[in-house]
């Protein structure tokens with residue numbers, strides 16, 4: 466018989482879980498998966514561009530040759546050496562001991578935040594930002610110091626400097642200097658120099674998130690922050706956008722003393738990144754196919770970027786502004802200040818079977834925070850014809 470005086474026990478969740486917000490991007494995945502939807506929403510690479518046959522050959526060769534590739538194993542030196550060579554192409558000098566292999570860039574962000582942030586600490590971050598980083602920060606609950614970004618040159622260095630002068634002492638500053646997600650902007654060389662100087666002057670580590678660094682389409686390749694400074698920049702790279710996301714393979718470039726600590730933090734999460742995947746990707750890289758693969762991605766995405774910019778110019782009303790990305794996968798569009806892109810999305814899906822991501826999904830604070838009239842369009846996984854159709858459809862609703 467129940468004791469009527471004892472209340473039923475209820476499940477009590479950790480305090481921070483009350484701050485978990487619904488992920489607008491995940492919800493959109495369901496919308497976009499509906500048949501007949503033309504979507505410029507997802508940040509997904511085009512599956513037709515995955516090097517599937519070459520990777521299948523590398524994977525089966527590795528398993529056949531070395532059953533130990535299915536074992537628990539330390540990080541693969543050969544892969545670290547390949548990453549050192551890839552970083553050299555971007556103008557970064559580093560050693561294999563500085564390459565920390567992760568299960569995707571997302572895990573790199575998680576372990577770096579855990580490494581640097583004390584309870585109640587501060588983080589400096591752009592007000593419109595990759596939602597995955599916001600998710601990392603939710604559980605750590607830091608005080609967020611939001612910095613503006615301008616749509617031509619990237620992070621507002623003056624704003625960051627003003628906050629530091631006023632006494633802010635962030636555990637780190639997080640930024641995506643090349644092919645920003647969602648803004649599509651690439652930080653100018655001049656701002657890069659000023660940012661690393663600022664970081665050095667105030668002793669603020671910079672987390673440089675660079676999954677799109679190899680996807681540059683115009684002009685001289687721009688060098689990452691890590692090429693300008695090896696003391697304060699912690700670089701995060703990824704194979705997701707140049708090979709395939711399902712590999713779940715990324716890396717951090719960090720001083721060896723930090724690599725030791727990161728190893729322990731990572732062990733608590735997943736022990737290690739798949740030894741099999743590390744060997745298969747190293748075997749793929751051994752074949753020398755990567756430069757060709759990157760050139761193919763650049764050529765295809767450049768055409769699609771141009772198709773999107775052309776369609777915006779043809780169809781959008783005169784008061785609409787957008788970024789002109791020279792890297793990455795995204796264009797950020799600002800509509801008239803009174804527009805509400807959550808409502809526009811509902812109409813776009815219902816009336817035109819077209820999808821995009823409302824800007825509010827990337828706002829640091831709250832649901833919209835200055836981005837209610839904005840939207841993010843991805844050009845990576847749609848053909849020029851689909852892009853033309855989708856932009857004309859969105860414009861017809863304005």
Ligand SMILES: Cc1ncc(COP(=O)(O)O)c(C=O)c1O
Nearest residue numbers: 508569570571595646703705715
């Ligand atoms: C800016 C940014 N950082 C990190 C990630 C996560 O990358 P990964 O697939 O390597 O975990 C993404 C994925 O879209 C991203 O856009």
